[in-house]
Amino acid sequence: MKALDRKLLRDVLQMWGQLLAICAVIACGVGTFIMTQSALAGLSYTQQTYYEQSRFSRIFSNVKRAPLSVGKRISEIPGVSQMQLRVVRDVTLDVAGMTEPAVGRLISVPEHSMPALNTLYLRSGRYIEPNRPDEALCSEGFAKSHGLKPGDKVTAIINGRRKELEIVGIALSPEYIYQIRAGQLVPDDTRFGIFWMGEIALSAAFDMQGAFNDICLDLTSDANEAEVLRSLDRITRPYGGMGAIGRRDQISNKFISDEISNLKRMGLIVPGIFLLVAAFLLNVVLSRIIALQRDQIAALKAFGYSNFAIAWHYLKMVIVVVLMGELIGLGVGCMLGMQIMNLYTKFYRFPSLTFMLPMHVVLGSFMVSATSAIVGTVGVIHKAVSLPPAEAMRPEPPANFRPTIFERLGLNSLLTQTARIIVRNIERRPFKALFSSLGIALSVSIIILGHFSTDSLNFLLELQFQVVQRQHVSVTFVEPYSHSALYELQHMPGVIRTEPGRVVGIKMRFAHHERRVAISGLQMNPQLSHLVDSEEQPIHLPDAGLVINTKLASLLGVKRGDVVTIEVLEGAQPTWQVPIAALVTEHFGLSAYMNLHALNHLMKDGELVNTIHLLVDQKHRDELYTKLKETPKVASVTIKEASIRSFRETVMENMLQMQFFNLMFACVIAFGVVYNTARIALSERGRELASLRVLGLTRGEISFILLGELAVLTLAAIPLGILLGFGLGKIVTTFLDTELYRIPLVVSPKTLSMAVSVVTLAAVASGLVVRRKLDHLDLIAVLKTRE
């Protein structure tokens, strides 16, 4: 080993504490980068290959009922390469051990072979056999949630008749990777299950022989999707076609693609913060090393070491730190990446979801961490190299101090002698002080960033389920019924209040923007389902005109008073021009509301309802559920409490896991910054402090000088960190603002106090470490060494 490398090695070993702290910060940055990028790679790869293998269709449409002969015209649309006509119906399920009804979606599949499109993956059991009308395949999520295995039975209520389905296999489908029902916030595997049944049996059960109500298409590679959608809509319109959608708008695909794009964006912010801090720390530490080794650099130059050799020597130290950080980060990142994959398997039903670490991600992480390190140190190394050798031989001139602003303002008498040292020291190098504070502030902000999502979701739960949706149960009907259906429900056991509504699928158009949404017709002065503005105040529903949420308004580019075109997708499919009467702030989906009476008036098909919100006496809950299960009109029952529970069980729990990591990361940064700042202050001022000890100052007094400065920096960092936390939170919420949901920026006092206490604790801990060193300051040795 070269003598110079030996020096490097010993320098590194001597400063291991400080360098390890920097390594840890780099490791956090690399770790979060690897975590998000590997999750991204794994998820996109799995999605893509599964879509290909299972021949996930490109176009989806449904009709009320169309004869199979229409299929020929559909298959002749230019660009269509494959077609699948199905019967799909939602029914009420009666599952053993569960009083409340669950929703089962029955989908027809060919009796003799797997469907050619949206091929099923059999996790266990077998495919259905012909001439066995009771056999069904059950979706994995539902089966797992109820402990169902091949051989078990569930009861479906089809047209008021109970039908036993025998599960012969557990299956997965590319259509239901994210198994969520339209209008729900999170998947609820307990209350929503998919069942695939033979098409003959299913058609018979629903009187759909020789007919279909669902279309899936695959396209040739050169097909024009928009053109196919238009042609398909033209053909299906007479049959109650609801308007076809492309894969992009398919709900399961939409959620996964949303997650992928979130990962893409979020995968840069957090690693960026860590690597910025690492760059700063490397800068501070290397500056100090080089200041301490001025005479060594000079000697090396005098012996004829070239500038390059010296630059390389110090760069190697940086490389050692980066490499170590990179290696630890790789390990941590893989661990976290697997954790994320594990978490995804709870949400996404893929045949297999494998952890992936593509080479370009590893190289990318190295490039990013190396770049940040170079950015942090290139200036310092250049300074070391350009130090004229003769200059370097002389000790560094005494630092240039002057009275601080504080003192110039005549507030001198307010400061004690030691406080004056602190203030002057901070003011002499304001940028260094600022950056140290900024580093600590970043750890405050990381904690806020990691915790605010819980606060936001708690806020959303409260808003959605206490203020907006006050009903206990919502019932949707198979099709619109007259008000007599409402009276029927009113007389069911335990029902305290009912509130009718009608949901109509439409296309809303303004200028060249178009969105498929549903208009909810609400009764005047609703008591159960409220519309609120951004201040959570109820909005009065106007007699005519639309109320739409702000997200939909911004997507369409409309404002209050604009007139939009509504193309109704059901019934006689009329087209209307309706003005926007008001806007509401909502956090989920895109929606539009209208006075129920006005909506029915426009539909011209009578006073109809298809959803009913219920307020229920909880004592009679079970009786009500039993009764609802037996009501043929009822397509689905949504129980608010269950929604809240499944939301808490899935989303919130996973969030808590991630928060723990965030907390660790924040501690690493806080400790890394404070510890390094303190160690460097000690190294720079050990001599000064030792002199003060010799002059008779106590350990407490000299500690006050050093730790007081750290305390000032930490105190300044707290408000700065809170501000930064809000700023970063704002960026994140902007990124997470999608058609599916918007997360408001809510930071609870609990989160704030947690952020402040964690950082304060980290600061105190590193202060104590330095304090111990101060207590062992060797007065004579320190005074003997030359600066």
Added chain:
Amino acid sequence: MVPSRRGAASVYCARGITKIYRMGEVEVPALRGVDLDLFEGEFVVLLGPSGSGKSTLLNILGGLDVPTAGHVSYRGKDLTSNDDALLTGYRRRHVGFVFQFYNLIPSLTARENVALVTEIAENPMRPEEALKMVNLGHRLDHFPAQLSGGEQQRVAIARAVAKRPDVLLCDEPTGALDIETGIVVLEVIERVNRELGTTTAVITHNAAIAGMADRVISVASGRISHVKINEHKQQPSELQW
């Protein structure tokens, strides 16, 4: 023109060297037009009080610094061009430095400190050999902190001579040492000069050391005030201060 020993070839030739340092708004002249020649194999002492400019002169001769005005050449090669690569190469091949504060790398042992130089030299001694020459053959693996001041300075000398330099430039080599240790260090320098024939320049403010030189060049206020040729050189052990 500075008087010189006749017969020997000129190693350094300096004419009208001026060096001005800028300290904020004030200009501080360190050298004001110095003419100087150093000859092959001679032992020169540059004598002067602190602040006289002798260190600046040594730094310029060693290629650590360049004059503000004037010319210096080493065996006909210009040292004033401010070409860093050229000066680095010059230092690497020809010059051995000994500093007042030793400038050893504290994280390297005596042997490794010497190796630092031998690794980049063309025809070096082995580090052990160089250390034996300064009577430190038994302390090869000690770190600077484990060595006395005199021993550290001897390591520094070993480090300077290990590459068999053409010139040895010593800046107050005994400045931080007591008399006995200082004499030991001077004996080593004298031996190197005598046995290896290395042209040697020693800076000091200590007039007593002047006795061991071939030539004594006194420097005051940035100028050469006086040059004296010693007809009878003293042995370091004969020196007294």
